[in-house]
Amino acid sequence: MKHNNAAWIRATYLVAAAADEIEATARALATEQSVEMPLEAITDRRIVDEVVGRVQDISEEGPGYYAVTLDLATETVGRDVTQLLNMLFGNCSLHEEVRLLDVTLPAELLASFRGPRHGIEGLRQLCGAPQRPLTATALQPQGLSAAALADLCGRFARAGIDFVKDDHGLADQSAAPFAARVEACQAAVQRANRDTGGSTCYVPSLVGSPQSLARQAAFAREQGVEAILVAPSLIGLGAFRELVDSDLHGLAVLAHPAFAGAARIDPPLLLASLFRMLGADATIFPHVGGRFSYSAQRCQAIAERARRPWAHLAPCLPVPAGGMTPDRVGEIIGTYGQDVMLLIGGALLSAGDRLDEQANHFVREVANGGA
Numbered sequence: 001m002k003h004n005n006a007a008w009i010r011a012t013y014l015v016a017a018a019a020d021e022i023e024a025t026a027r028a029l030a031t032e033q034s035v036e037m038p039l040e041a042i043t044d045r046r047i048v049d050e051v052v053g054r055v056q057d058i059s060e061e062g063p064g065y066y067a068v069t070l071d072l073a074t075e076t077v078g079r080d081v082t083q084l085l086n087m088l089f090g091n092c093s094l095h096e097e098v099r100l101l102d103v104t105l106p107a108e109l110l111a112s113f114r115g116p117r118h119g120i121e122g123l124r125q126l127c128g129a130p131q132r133p134l135t136a137t138a139l140q141p142q143g144l145s146a147a148a149l150a151d152l153c154g155r156f157a158r159a160g161i162d163f164v165k166d167d168h169g170l171a172d173q174s175a176a177p178f179a180a181r182v183e184a185c186q187a188a189v190q191r192a193n194r195d196t197g198g199s200t201c202y203v204p205s206l207v208g209s210p211q212s213l214a215r216q217a218a219f220a221r222e223q224g225v226e227a228i229l230v231a232p233s234l235i236g237l238g239a240f241r242e243l244v245d246s247d248l249h250g251l252a253v254l255a256h257p258a259f260a261g262a263a264r265i266d267p268p269l270l271l272a273s274l275f276r277m278l279g280a281d282a283t284i285f286p287h288v289g290g291r292f293s294y295s296a297q298r299c300q301a302i303a304e305r306a307r308r309p310w311a312h313l314a315p316c317l318p319v320p321a322g323g324m325t326p327d328r329v330g331e332i333i334g335t336y337g338q339d340v341m342l343l344i345g346g347a348l349l350s351a352g353d354r355l356d357e358q359a360n361h362f363v364r365e366v367a368n369g370g371a
Helices: 022-032 045-050 081-089 119-127 146-159 178-196 210-222 237-245 267-277 296-307 326-336 352-367
Strands: 008-016 054-062 065-073 098-104 134-139 163-166 201-203 227-230 252-255 282-286 317-321 341-343
Touching: 008 022, 008 054, 008 081, 022 054, 022 065, 081 098, 081 237, 098 267, 119 134, 119 252, 119 317, 134 146, 134 352, 146 163, 146 178, 146 352, 163 178, 163 227, 178 201, 178 210, 201 227, 210 227, 210 237, 267 282, 267 296, 282 296, 296 317, 296 326, 317 326, 326 341, 326 352
Parallel strands: 134 163, 134 341, 163 201, 227 252, 252 282, 282 317, 317 341
Antiparallel strands: 008 065, 008 098, 054 065
């Protein structure tokens, strides 16, 4: 039976199943992710026709693996992102043989999400870099005092690094409480910018309950901060959307991938499409060859999804990271082009007494395209 595509969300899953079981598995998946009850017990014909999920396609992806495409009723979601994730991957996330690969939202539902407020162009404006790749580093390790972190922040800013972010593990610990750290680091960056004429942005990490996040964002803005780091999967996508929709006092948002691997949602979908849809201006992800096992194909897919035209949503800047070193600058720029932010943290800090020299070298390498 044909139906109005505008009323349905299309979701694709990778399912491990035997060939003689995949059709029944797909039908069960459609039921589980929609009405979650025996179909024969449903007596309302409208629900059967307009609410029950439908199997649209099954295709073999490899021995024992199938791509199963379902249509799910938009009315089951409303306009709430938490409920959207519930209907896409709520119960079926408990099945280890199921992975959420892709989602296509109807135009009316997609229109309810504002997407990035700054996007790539806005991030470029913040640091005064209209064309070249952007640079970023991280303040590490945990356990340093607010004053020590601020000293690092100022040194990185004097080297001309565009974004100096907290390590995502920095929160409100006793060694460097949030308020003291943000005040000290932002002041250090502002002094460096005044002295050098630069436009470095300090990016504090926000974590906690929705109320805590709102307080932290407001405090950061009061200190003159212009961008923040948030891990959407860690705080919850609903809380992330609420934080961004509060306008964040004009703050740009860098999305961190912490906890994103806890659910079997394909990284290009989660880190690029969903984070972008909910308002991430830049998305951090593990680049191939670093500390994580992402493939070159997966990294390219994340960058492509983050930047491609998508309805009214501004593009999101890809930020390859995870054990990158300055000698890979040329390779990274060659892979992603000019619309990219290179995040190198530990490799700069490992320089020890040569930290300033290494940070300056990193900035020059990016400015020269890694040549």
